[in-house]
Amino acid sequence: QVQLVESGGGLVQAGGSLRLSCAASTRTPRMYTMGWFRQAPGKDREFVAAITWIGTSLYYGDSVKGRCTISRDNAKNTVYLQMNSLKPEDTAVYYCAAGPPGVAAVSHLYNYWGQGTQVTVSS
Numbered sequence: 001q002v003q004l005v006e007s008g009g010g011l012v013q014a015g016g017s018l019r020l021s022c023a024a025s026t027r028t029p030r031m032y033t034m035g036w037f038r039q040a041p042g043k044d045r046e047f048v049a050a051i052t053w054i055g056t057s058l059y060y061g062d063s064v065k066g067r068c069t070i071s072r073d074n075a076k077n078t079v080y081l082q083m084n085s086l087k088p089e090d091t092a093v094y095y096c097a098a099g100p101p102g103v104a105a106v107s108h109l110y111n112y113w114g115q116g117t118q119v120t121v122s123s
Contacts, residue, residue, distance in 0.1 A: 009117030022096030038092035047105035
C-alpha cells in the first residue's frame with residue numbers, strides 16, 4: 001500500500017510562493033504518474049498538475065498554467081509543486097495523488113491519495 005504525505009502548505013500573501021512536497025512511503029508502482037489536485041470549500045476537486053514517471057510529460061490546469069511547476073525525484077519517491085505569484089483564489093486543500101500512466105487530469109483514475117495540505121493566500 002502506497003501512502004502519500006503532503007507538506008509545505010501554509011499561509012502566504014498574494015504574490016508569494018510556496019513549494020509543496022509529496023513523499024511516498026514506498027516506491028510508487030513503476031511508470032506511475034504523480035498529480036496534484038486542489039479543493040476549495042464548496043467547490044469541486046480541481047486538477048492542478050501532473051507529471052509522468054520519467055518527467056518528460058507535464059500537464060497543468062488552466063488556472064495555474066505559467067505559475068506552477070511540477071517536478072519529481074524518483075530516487076526520493078517525492079514529487080514537488082512550486083507555486084509562484086499566488087492569488088487568493090489559489091486557497092484550497094492541495095492533494096497529491098498517484099496513478100497509472102495516462103491518468104493526467106482524470107482524478108477518479110488515480111489509485112492513491114494523500115491527506116492534503118492547506119494553502120491559504122491572503123489578499
